[in-house]
Amino acid sequence: MGIEVVVEGLTKSFGKQNIWQDVSLTLPAGEVSVMLGPSGTGKTVFLKSIIGLLKPEQGRVLINGVDMVNSPERDIMETRKLFGLMFQDGALFGSMSLFDNIAFPLREHTRKKESEIRRIVMERIDIVGLLGAEGKLPGEISGGMRKRAGLARALVLDPQIILCDEPDSGLDPVRTAYLSQLLIDLNAQIDATMLIVTHNLDIAATVPDNMGMLFCRNLVTFGPREVLLTSDTPVVSQFLAGRREGPIGMSEEKDAATLAAEQLADTVPLPAGPRTVVPQLEPSPGMPVRQGALRRRERVMSMMGQLPEAARRAILDSYAPAAGGARA
Amino acid sequence: MTAPMPVRPPEPPEKPPSAALGKAPVRARPSRLLAPLRETGKLFALAVAVARAIFRRPFQVREFIEQFWFVASVTILPAALVSIPFGAVIALQVGSLTQQLGAQSFTGGASVLAVIQQASPLIVALLISGAAGSAICADLGSRKIREELDAMEVMGVSPIQRLVVPRVLATMLVAVLLNGLISVVGTLGGYFFNVIMQDGTPGAYLASFSALAQLPDLYISEFKALIFGFIAGIVAAYRGLNPRGGPKGVGDAVNQSVVITFMLLFFVNMVLTAIYLQIVPAKGS
Numbered sequence: 333m334g335i336e337v338v339v340e341g342l343t344k345s346f347g348k349q350n351i352w353q354d355v356s357l358t359l360p361a362g363e364v365s366v367m368l369g370p371s372g373t374g375k376t377v378f379l380k381s382i383i384g385l386l387k388p389e390q391g392r393v394l395i396n397g398v399d400m401v402n403s404p405e406r407d408i409m410e411t412r413k414l415f416g417l418m419f420q421d422g423a424l425f426g427s428m429s430l431f432d433n434i435a436f437p438l439r440e441h442t443r444k445k446e447s448e449i450r451r452i453v454m455e456r457i458d459i460v461g462l463l464g465a466e467g468k469l470p471g472e473i474s475g476g477m478r479k480r481a482g483l484a485r486a487l488v489l490d491p492q493i494i495l496c497d498e499p500d501s502g503l504d505p506v507r508t509a510y511l512s513q514l515l516i517d518l519n520a521q522i523d524a525t526m527l528i529v530t531h532n533l534d535i536a537a538t539v540p541d542n543m544g545m546l547f548c549r550n551l552v553t554f555g556p557r558e559v560l561l562t563s564d565t566p567v568v569s570q571f572l573a574g575r576r577e578g579p580i581g582m583s584e585e586k587d588a589a590t591l592a593a594e595q596l597a598d599t600v601p602l603p604a605g606p607r608t609v610v611p612q613l614e615p616s617p618g619m620p621v622r623q624g625a626l627r628r629r630e631r632v633m634s635m636m637g638q639l640p641e642a643a644r645r646a647i648l649d650s651y652a653p654a655a656g657g658a659r660a
Numbered sequence: 661m662t663a664p665m666p667v668r669p670p671e672p673p674e675k676p677p678s679a680a681l682g683k684a685p686v687r688a689r690p691s692r693l694l695a696p697l698r699e700t701g702k703l704f705a706l707a708v709a710v711a712r713a714i715f716r717r718p719f720q721v722r723e724f725i726e727q728f729w730f731v732a733s734v735t736i737l738p739a740a741l742v743s744i745p746f747g748a749v750i751a752l753q754v755g756s757l758t759q760q761l762g763a764q765s766f767t768g769g770a771s772v773l774a775v776i777q778q779a780s781p782l783i784v785a786l787l788i789s790g791a792a793g794s795a796i797c798a799d800l801g802s803r804k805i806r807e808e809l810d811a812m813e814v815m816g817v818s819p820i821q822r823l824v825v826p827r828v829l830a831t832m833l834v835a836v837l838l839n840g841l842i843s844v845v846g847t848l849g850g851y852f853f854n855v856i857m858q859d860g861t862p863g864a865y866l867a868s869f870s871a872l873a874q875l876p877d878l879y880i881s882e883f884k885a886l887i888f889g890f891i892a893g894i895v896a897a898y899r900g901l902n903p904r905g906g907p908k909g910v911g912d913a914v915n916q917s918v919v920i921t922f923m924l925l926f927f928v929n930m931v932l933t934a935i936y937l938q939i940v941p942a943k944g945s
Contacts, residue, residue: 385810412816423811426803437815440822489815 334362334525334624335396335414335492337382342391342401344377350549351377355391357544357554359493360631362624364519364526366536368560368571369546370580375529376420378546379495382527383415384408395493413441416486416524418496422478424470424485430457431466434485441489456484459514475502480511487518493525494518500532508532512539512613520615520622533572537561537610541628545571547580555639556632558650561609562642609646706820706901707894710828713821720826727830731792735838739787743842746783747849750774755858767854768865769872775846776877777936781884781929783846784839788831788889789921793896796827797917800900801910809901819901828893835889836882843881874943880936887932888925895921 337359344351351374359365369375380386382393384400393400398411424433434453438444444452457466460480470478479502486494499515500508512535519526530536536543544554547567553560560568570578577594615622629651636644754771758764800823803809809819854860899917903909 380810383814385813409816409818412814415814415816417811417814419807419811421807423807425808425811426806437817440815440817485815 334523336361337493337525337527338394339382340392340394342378342381342388342393344374344381344386344388352546352549352551355546355551357551359525359527360542360624360628361525362519362523362622363541363628364515364528364539364624365542365544365554366540366557367527367529367544367546368531368536369529370571371531373546373548375546376497379417379497379527379529383412383417383495413489414492416489416491416494418479418483418486418494418499420497420501421475422470422482424478424481426470429467429469430462430473430481433470433481434466434488437485437489452488453484456488457481459487460484461510476504476507479503483511483514490522491524494527496526496528496530498530498532499528500530500535505534508534513616515539516613516622517615517619519624520619523623525624531571533574536572538613541612541624547571556628556635556643556647557612558609558646559639559643562640562646564642609650611650702902703894703898706824706898707890709820710824710894710897713818713825714829716821720822723822724826724829727796727827728833730795731788731830731834732837734791734795735787735834736841738791739783739838739842740845742783742787743780743846744849746779747771747775747846748853750779750846751850751854752858755854755860759858764860765864766868766872767858767860768851769868771850771854772847772869772873773877775850776843776873776881777933778929780839780842780846781881781888782926783842784835784885785888785892785922785925785929787838788835788892789896789918789925792831792834793892793921794914794918796831796893797896797900797914798910800824800827800897801903801913802907804901804903805906805910824893824897824901827897828890831893831896832886832889835885835892839882839885843878872943876936876940880932880940884929884932887928891924891928892921895924 339355339357339359342355343353355378367375367378377386381388382400384393388401392402395411395414398407400408400411403411424430425436428436431453434456435449438449438452454463454466457463460483462477462480462484465473465477465481470481473481479499483496483499486496496515499511503511515526515528516539518524528535528539540557542555543557543560545552545560545568552565552567553563561572563569566578567580570580579591581590632647633651636647639647751767751771754774755764755767758767758770800809803823809823812819812822851862851865854865855862896917899913899920900910903913
């Protein structure tokens with residue numbers, strides 16, 4: 333079972349520029365969470381802070397009792413072995429073949445025999461669909477392949493926590509859909525806590541149990557997916573609909589004048605009524621039941637009272653036997 | 661008919677000013693004047709971290725051998741080629757000087773002392789920082805900007821232990837061995853030029869070796885080379901691990917690494933020489 337990640341009051345600045353402040357959230361153990369946000373809102377910085385690569389000025393990130401911000405370097409190094417991080421462009425070692433890249437964590441952290449390593453690595457290469465390319469150097473393959481190789485490397489130590497930095501960028505829609513399914517299947521198999529940082533709406537709508545959104549130096553909201561998907565907070569609904577009208581501008585925030593002008597101009601109205609919530613992806617047939625989903629059901633049911641009306645309805649719909657009949 | 665327009669989200673709470681009041685002394689803006697001191701401090705911190713990581717298991721044997729071979733292969737030939745004319749120049753210069761003083765019989769000892777104690781460690785410094793240090797710095801720097809080092813750290817592998825320690829040890833070992841090579845080649849070159857070109861007597865040349873030179877001269881020479889190798893490795897690693905943004909930053913880092921190493925090594929050489937001359941009595945006296 334995965335590990336819970338607790339983030340408390342995290343604040344990060346680069347020099348005078350504040351990236352985000354006072355971000356608090358909990359990634360429930362074994363569940364899949366997505367962090368949304370327009371480009372440049374510090375999503376990647378957030379990921380790197382969770383794993384301790386960047387040190388926020390305030391707040392803490394608790395994993396198994398270790399604070400990834402302030403604990404001694406030795407503890408942080410040890411805790412990092414629980415992580416698998418998929419970098420935006422793979423971050424593969426340029427001088428090693430794909431096979432050696434993926435085998436790297438095994439060779440560093442385990443005393444497995446080379447035949448054993450070969451078996452595990454080939455299995456992971458097969459999962460991400462890179463069979464036949466294992467002898468190539470990272471410079472010789474496409475960006476999408478590098479990304480998948482990066483995912484394979486992140487998976488090779490059977491991590492408890494998987495962080496994905498924009499798994500979709502550089503992938504075509506079909507591969508993105510496969511990747512979404514792959515992430516869900518993985519979660520069903522190893523029950524790892526997952527955090528996906530993305531601005532891809534398909535992934536956001538179908539993959540996660542929980543969703544959050546960063547905007548304007550703040551965490552707008554974090555909670556069960558239905559809360560965000562049905563939310564009528566302007567930022568969230570603008571982002572999910574991919575519209576120009578709303579508080580998000582080309583540079584991160586629009587200035588008041590643009591917004592006022594927009595108010596006056598004729599704009600296409602948002603489709604009326606509550607948005608429909610797309611059903612979440614299920615593990616492929618033959619995969620075990622997602623333990624995380626079962627735990628989440630209990631958790632969400634117990635917090636029903638605090639959720640907004642629309643979210644409550646969406647949750648009940650999704651858990652109604654007719655709608656989600658296949659669910660165990 | 662139109663849907664209610666989305667409203668601008670509330671401004672983020674204006675915390676920083678009030679928070680800054682309480683913390684102003686702690687996070688005062690660093691002065692630019694202190695920047696060199698800060699860099700020096702970080703360099704020392706890296707040196708200490710590397711020195712501690714040397715003794716941490718597991719030792720990266722493979723990486724060490726690869727780096728050793730690489731550093732040796734880029735430095736051996738230039739070292740030998742530089743040391744012959746260098747030994748010759750010193751022999752000729754010292755030879756002509758002793759001739760004027762009428763102390764020809766000491767030419768050998770004097771030129772050998774100059775080669776072993778000064779020329780040889782300095783040639784090592786030039787080659788280790790110029791050939792090996794620049795390559796190490798460029799390698800680490802490009803890995804850094806491609807996020808490879810971050811990836812390594814995320815996998816719970818310390819780049820210092822995995823990459824920097826083997827490189828620093830490799831430069832140290834190569835420096836010591838290279839120093840021996842240069843001493844021998846330089847001395848032979850000096851002998852050749854003195855005996856053949858200046859009609860010195862081979863017997864007097866060799867006899868003055870043992871009259872003026874002593875074993876501690878060789879020790880200090882090798883000790884210098886060891887220290888130079890360490891400093892060159894650390895500075896190259898430090899600049900490589902902290903490039904300032906993008907490929908251009910890596911280029912700048914390499915440039916700075918070579919310049920900084922040169923300055924540091926010549927300064928350290930001066931200090932070590934001064935100390936040595938104070939504590940080890942000269943043989944002739």
